[in-house]
Amino acid sequence: MSRIGVAFDQARAEGRAVLVGCMPAGFPTVEGSIAAMTAMVEAGVDVIEVEIPYSDPVMDGPVIQRASDIALAGGVRVADTLRIVDAVAATGAPVVTMTYWNPIEQYGVDAFARDLAAAGGTGLITPDLIPDEAQEWLAASDAYGLDRTFLVSPSSTDARLQMTVEHCRGFVYATAIMGVTGARTQASAAAPVLASRVRAVTDLPVGIGLGIGTGEQAGTAAGFADGVIVGSALIRCLLDAASLPAGLTALRELSAELAAGVRSPAR
């Protein structure tokens, strides 16, 4: 079982959900992102999702777009991402990488899988790679023992949901809403329905993402999902802060609030 699977099992045993926290690599700087991810782990985030910044992130809302632009303007490279994965994995938390497909294709799919495994990464979340186009990644992830998290959506047909889940390993990413990343004030009615549709076809843990930004929302999501994925709200802590230390303080506070949230699942 992968390190992420272990984290989900432990959380299940504790009657809570896993908290997955996302941060773009190299935001605000390479060292700053390592400090941010480490602070998140220390404050109770179970799994770190390192997003590779990309010039054209069509699944991301304004917050992640801005953070990605800052990282890219700072000159972050895909190779830096691997260094960040390595540093954060040293904290003991499982580290999964989220990436649009073109950076991986240009690095070389097999080479990236090899280097990600060597850096201690658990696998990839691929927002714009569907299993239909993933032959090379399926082979490379098998070869290096990496997890594959494809997305399922409220609009996925039953047949596609089944097919997609069959290609997943580690956990399934269920998008709570039809839309892009970014915290929302309203709860999603589609999310619990989608989570139960996934459960009907797999024993893999279900992570729910998109639109979750507070401890209360995390608690609600923890009521029906195995994992709660938060990105924009955490990133905003750094974007809105006057300095990196102030940002890290805010980031720790929100991480702790979310960690408490996933420990109080609304049933």
Next chain:
Amino acid sequence: MSVDMPAATGRYPDATGHFGRFGGRFVPEALVAALDELDGAWRTAMGDESFQTEFAALLRDYAGTPSLLYPARRLSAKIGAQVLLKREDLNHTGAHKVRNVLGQALLTKRMGKRRVIAETGAGQHGVATATAAALFDLECVVYMGEVDTQRQALNVARMRMLGATVVPVTAGSRTLKDAMNEAMRDWVANVDNTHYLIGTAAGPHPFPALVRDFVRGIGDEARQQCLDLVGALPDAVTACVGGGSNALGVFHAFVDDPSVRLYGFEAGGDGPATGRHAASITGGSSGVLHGTRTYVLQDADGQTVESHSISAGLDYPGVGPEHAWLHDTGRATYRPVTDADAMAAFELLCRTEGIIPAIESSHALAGTVAIAPELAAELGREPVVVVNLSGRGDKDVHTAGEYFGVLDKE
């Protein structure tokens, strides 16, 4: 590399939307259901006589096609080739794009959707979409890079007069590619009631094939018109290539005619060696952008690199996947044309024929000027060349006026 030769009329792409190693679908899962729905609607429409009849009537009565194939005698004499201009510039809204928007608007109606969104660079596709939306009584939102809304204020006004909402995009480089990203984000959120009316033969399957099918009338008409005019097929067909819809439109009917050479002219900007260009095929590499695998301008990490061209309509860092494949198979030849050469051809057509072409189409003219002597040498006679004059130059008067220094100082 060993690849199948392309064949026309429906054999490509394959069932999953691939043109050889290009094309496909690199999209969020949230969009797959909508792409499948669109794929089904398109396939049904292609075989449905009532759809084809309605589309043909619109093209004839509203868009003003078939467009003329005009023997440009004075230009021909200047460049040593018998040039036949496919006058898409005379269509309603001033370019070939009206064919695509009418086809997609009809499909939108058939799918029962009430809202269309579009991306636009210079505003031409935005204006065309707003036009079709007005005609079909659809809500219309056009995403346009903030930089472009300032450069193309008149087209913004046109879209608003037609009832569309124009949303300036402030993300990334604030140009066409970012407008496309924003349209995709809108689509993910509103896919239930919205059709994304993509403006070129790019994007995820079925868009490249669907757009090609809606514009292929250009080539179907030109092929017959050329046979009628000169009693033979042309020796070459030329077009400019940005995303590539006008080029595919004119190429498609000739793909199975081995004697007809196909030339696509990309925007070479300041010159391919300067790095400031929009020549994705001749100056880029294989990658994934905006939902498809194709040739892309990118750095070693796969980050999209900004394109540069005097022609806003060609200023895009990718290209339709069918062109990538026509390039790989060798069926079509792609070459860059610099801003300077395109503008020289712009002036040449103005002065020889009294036709002000779009700067996009001027790239096709410039490329034709360049290949004419090569073809003449190869054939041992004057070549017959069909040039797709994809659009008119009204929208470019300001740019061209500044370029040639013919604007009075106020």
